[in-house]
Amino acid sequence: MSLLRITPSSHLVSSRLLRLSIFLLLSLPDSRGKAIWTAHLNITFQVGNRIISELGESGVYGNHSPLERVSGAVALPEGWNQNACNPMTNFSRPEQAESWLALIERGGCTFTRKINVAAEKGANGVIIYNYPGTGNKVFPMSHQGTENIVAVMIGNLKGMELLHLIQKGVYVTIIIEVGRMHMPWLSHYVISLCTFLAATVAYLFLYCAWRPRVPNSSTRRRRQIKADVKKAIGQLQLRVLKEGDKELDPNEDSCVICFDIYKPQDVVRVLNCRHFFHKACIDPWLLANRTCPMCKCDILKT
Ligand SMILES: [Zn+2]
């Protein structure tokens, strides 16, 4: 019964659902909510006589980067830091390499600035590694205003690994390839929407399943009246007409419900107002109308 008290009317339920839907729509990200593209990095380097190659989905493309395959030898910024914020920064570009990628540390200036510095020096692509202490964390960089150059971010751990190899004089080449598309905001909202729909369905199911078992007061009253009418009908007199009854006189009234004249062996129901009708005609009539079709007297009041 406690459910009865807290359950609002269906009107209230629908208005609440509408408000919740509008809230969800308004909280959807705008059209700038972009997909994230992962980058596969195929890293190759030589240690002694061994050529080591590793492939991993270890980066993400920047938001303003073309989604293209790019490859080359990896070059570091020259000088005392690795952030390439200074426009004069030179890169330790291996002489034998035709194509090269700049490996730059995050921080010190905007992504746009460091990507443009590398692009101006002729880099074919830029790999930026995240801050120290961020492990393998990456995110799609925002770098509006860069040249049409591929820029990806990799985790700090991977970046440091490459940095140390190159600082030791190892020649490292990388092929950057477009990986898979992720829509983190979409999956977030799909989950929210599914949760919301599941909750709504469960709520409506409970509401509907429970409602018929606890009728409201007007339904209860209607049911009581119907039961009373049935009882009153049962108490009304029944007669079987036989030859000689004055009701069979052709000048007498016929049944006003079916307009048929009365015949011997017809079963008639006699109301308290003394009007009578075929039982088969008057019983359903009384159940529906409660009153005599002739004089309108109420069978519950007489
Ligand atoms: Zn009749």
Ligand SMILES: [Zn+2]
């Ligand atoms: Zn009557």
